[in-house]
Amino acid sequence: MRIGQVLRKETVGGALLVVMAVIALVWANSPWAEGYFALRDFRIGYEPWHLNLTLGGWAADGLLAIFFFLVGLELKREFVAGDLRRFRTAVIPIAAAAGGVAVPALIYTVLAWQDPGLRHGWAIPTATDIAFAVAVLALIGSHLPSPLRIFLLTLAVVDDLIAIGIIAIFYTDTINPVPLVLAVVTIAVYGAIAQMSRRFFGLHPMAAWLILLPLGMVAWAFMHASGIHATIAGVVLAFTIPVLHRVRDRAPDAGPGLAEQFEYRFRPLSAGFAVPVFAFFSAGVAIGGIDGFVSALTDPLTVAIVAALVLGKPVGILATTWLMTRVARIRLDPALRWVDLAGVGLLAGIGFTVSLLVAELSFTPGSVEHDHAKVAILTASVLAALLAAIVLTARNRRYRKISERDAIDADGDGVPDVYQTGA
Template sequence: MTQPAPKPPRLRRVVGLFPAPGSYAEALRIGSVLRKETVGGALLVAMAAVGLVWANSPWSETYFALRDFRIGYEPWHLNLSLGAWAADGLLAIVFFLVGLELKRELVAGDLRRFSTAIVPIAAAVGGLAVPALIYLAIVSQNPELRNGWAIPTATDIAFAVAVLALIGSHLPSSLRIFLLTLAVVDDLLAIGIIAMFYTDAIDPVPLAFALLTIGIYGLIAQRYRGFFGIKPGAAWLILLPIGAVAWGFMHASGIHATIAGVLLAFTVPVLHRDRGSSAGPGLAEQFEHRFRPLSAGFAVPVFAFFSAGVAIGGIDGFVGALTDPLTIAIIAALVLGKPIGITAATWLVTRIAHVRLDPSLKWVDLAGVGLLAGIGFTVSLLIAELSFVPESPAHDHAKVAVLTASVLAAALAAVVLTARNRQYRKISERDSVDADGDGVPDIYQNREQTKN
């Protein structure tokens, strides 16, 4: 009797694993982004330290005089302090890049597929909801503190990446992509919270002009090649002043002006088609290359310098701040709530979607990423400024809590991820194998073959 022919060996199914490695092009792009954010994260930490030390030095009056120095045109509601310019103006650049990154993920990245988008989105929601609930549970007896519930909901990707660089982690590409995607979605949710819950009054006339200007900006961004005849390298020269006008109208409307950065970014094309040819990089990639150094090297560090400068009042003042229920709530929410929310939401979704964790990883690796996400810093400091009036003790205590929680989360993440570095090196060696010598690691080719 003739024996049936043996079945060909099955390729290892990568698409059913989490976190999936993504495409090779995406891995290279994410690596480039994170290298730039590493420098920005180091500058962020350094400038925050300078601001904190200066604000508590014998020369503290000069620091606060610099932060509160006002400049701008009052009839346009732009006579702002330097600290306000940093929070409202410079952070708009940061959020513009967040918007570009999110749109790119939705149009050309892994978020365009529901199967890969659902996990980081669910993780971001879990990393928002659990910290907020922990915060509200701890301050439940202090109604005047409830307005700060959103402070522990954000993630500072620049600070988190700086921690990765300092501890020399060999975090696998798939986990890095997961962390960046999670942080981008996280920041977008935080921006939505700022728009919905931290806007006292809206002036409809400036808001209408802001939206009209954003529409004009989007029309030029979408049609700059053919209809307007603008050279690609000069597009930003036309769009930058229009974006500044949109920012000014948004600021005058009463909505936090950083929202303008996100809305402008959403109008920028990620891909373009030139006379019927296949899609290639669009204006978004050009803007990322041009503005990311400005964001990482100037905007975020300057904001950190002005926001981290809190007069602690010596050891006694620091201890007093740490015993405040507000401080305890923020620290617990960031250091415990973030990893718990992210890990639990990820576990739940992978069970529902029948996706299993990569066998080379463990759930402690997701907890380590969750701890990195507990580094709130930039956006958390911004929300702290919006939550409490500057003259109140809660304003300074909230900032002390954010700084303390970010340092504590970074230290714990360093412990967890350093302990797993040996396993990460093995994964890195496995993922870099290129048996056919075509310049693309085999794991990415196997993934494409499995999908087909």
């Protein structure tokens, strides 16, 4: 129980992500690199069901489905009972998320268009890593206004929803209709049981999970066999989980449903195991020493990804937000400042998890493009995190001074209370 509480902290999940990525990078560039690649490429599974995957493949297709399941739960909860159900609260970060996807994709396409072999990677810089970005904000933003965190969460969640759609539409080569139909039927049964689990069966959330877990695994297997990336099954399954305590009660205060309870129960599994293991198997790339790193950094592919994430993300987010406030006349939350949004825009340039997944889908594993794309994602994520930390740390220091000043002058008359009391 204590370990679960620790893993639910945003900073811990982000730290584990970084640690596992660093271990993979060090191991992949050490004298024992063959052991890392042998482990990553070790195959296990059942071929007739198209499930004979490498350990790296199981991490990308299987474990990451847990992460996407939690993303789906969070998305549905926000749309049904959270900030996304209020149009005026959600419209600007939703539009900003769209801008934060479109501009990086455009920058990448412009910079990489001359090489036809690189064009397929246009979606690599479109996603924001929720776990990493929120962890950085939690680490440095103790006094930042709460609407800024809501803005980032909404932005990142919608950003990931768009990325999920991109993966489903643009990174599916062939579709096998029979497994797809079976996946849809299984998901429908899963959803019916989830909706009725409390009202009809009277099940405890964990007891419901014991019934839903096998069905979810079957749906995942059918989705994988259909040709659609299996992580999509995690999102679709999550959308069937009820958010409110009573299905027929539409009031936002009806009490927590299975979605919130599942999110609470299984977040440690995602943050403490699934995502770090995926990072371990995906981030390991043989750089080839200083010369290899310099060669990777000067590759047009690397330049395109870094520019798209570090510059394209904040430009897209800020430009879209400005257009919404000027053209659509929608007002920002009074607590937000443009420099704060610039910091969040930089933070959104941390692509990491989903960007690594799209890189796996865009280029042949082991190819130069595949390895250089990973180097670019890691480099861009570190740069974006550092730049965001500089901006937001300065802003956090300012907000802390304002908070301390307001605490001293509690009555708001401009004179410190310590002088009024004669202390």
